[in-house]
Amino acid sequence: MTSASDPSTNAACEHGIVTVDTGFHRPVFDAAYLIVENGRAAFVDCGTQHSIPALLDALARQGLTPAEVDWLILTHVHLDHAGGAGALMRRLPNARAVVHPRGAPHMIDPSVLVAGATAVYGAEEIERSYGEIVPIPAERVVVAKDGHVVDLAGRLLLCVDTPGHARHHLCVWDQRSRAWFTGDTFGLSYREFDTPRGPFVLPTSSPVQFEPEPLKASIRTLLARDPEAMYLTHYGRVGDVQRLGAELIEQIDAMVRLARAAPAAGGDRHAHLVAALSDYFLARARAHGSALTPAQMQEALAVDIELNAQGLEVWLDRRG
Missing domain, CATH: 1.10.10 (Arc Repressor Mutant, subunit A)
Structure with a gap:
């Protein structure tokens, strides 16, 4: 059966990629990824402030310290992906945050994000689900335009603009694993829906920026590299990507x-x-x-x- 390589928390995968269950909402629902290369590390997405212990534990299990993390790459700034970014960066003294040009201002000053989420869910629910949402100093933010390359100890990670779910969305191509870190662009694939036919997938819109044609174009952009796998935030590694993309x-x-x-x-x-x-x-x-x-x-x-x-x-x- 084709499914996640290992959906358990802090599961070591091949190519130096570790899937970290952030604990958001329910188990095996929201993933961040740790990429390890030559003694240095990068996180792709981070979950919420409540996810930080799991992220640091994953790092320690790889024999690394917070000082050895060079990058936090955010696929987009929705709070289940980036709500804990500011608080995590306070724990990573040498890291820089890589963010889409449309998302970077909201990481430097998250007040609009907080206000919008609070208006919908209320302050108590925001604190319960996401914790404190704090800014990232502007000098630690790298704005990743389409084609931006992140160098992780010689391992090149390509950031590609992928609108459709949100206009501030990027996906990350890792040539080493021939895989994409897809955020929400390649939909949702929860492991409990896996069958002998492989993983099940469905699209996900955002409440305010869903655009069907750009989303389809972004999916085709990902498929054009003939990837071996996709690393989804919701949840884990999936193969059989051409079938899933068509679906x-x-x-x-x-x-x-x-x-x-x-x-x-x-x-x-x-x-x-x-x-x-x-x-x-x-x-x-x-x-x-x-x-x-x-x-x-x-x-x-x-x-x-x-x-x-x-x-x-x-x-x-x-x-x-």
């Missing part, structure tokens, strides 16, 4: 059709979209051979279905 594009088109068929803006549209997306994704999971019950599938995907419905609504409204 993602097919599902994005289906999401657009469902959105266009929804009622006009109003009280019923959101509920209609949630129901339609639930039916669609659960049917695909059953067709994939998932052994989960419908209730288990619904529980595992409920948050993502809600976010996809929100993203489609904002996309519809933006189109006018």
Whole structure:
């Protein structure tokens, strides 16, 4: 079966890549990655402030200290990927943070991020889920335009602009492993949905910046390098990437059709979209051979279905 190389916390993988379960939301849901090369290290994404002990433990298990981390590369600045970045950087004295040009200002001054999340979830929930969100000093932030290369002790990591999930999203190509670190661009693949047919994948939108055509173009950009694997934030390493990429594009088109068929803006549209997306994704999971019950599938995907419905609504409204 093709699935994550090892979805357990701090699991050492080949090519010096370690999958770290950040502990956000539930186990085996949100990953950060530690790349080790010639005694130096880089993190790709970091989870929340509450994730820092797991990240430092992963580092120690590789025989490294915080002073030997050169880079924190953020695929984008959504809080489940980057909420703990400022606090983590305080623990990494020699590291610099690599961020998309649209995301860098929000890491230097996260007040807008905090205000927006607080308006939606409330201050108590922000503290519970994400902890303190603190700034990164501007002199420690490297702005990664499309094509920027990060040098990790001679191991070159290419940052590529990949909009669609968010306009401040980048993916990271590692030639050594012939793999991408994809953030949310290559969708979600939760390990409990794996079957003998391989991993199951679905797209993920953001509530405010979902753009179907750019997202499909970004997926095709990733596939064009004929990668051996993708390292997803949600969750872990997956192979069989050409099949998964084709399925993602097919599902994005289906999401657009469902959105266009929804009622006009109003009280019923959101509920209609949630129901339609639930039916669609659960049917695909059953067709994939998932052994989960419908209730288990619904529980595992409920948050993502809600976010996809929100993203489609904002996309519809933006189109006018």
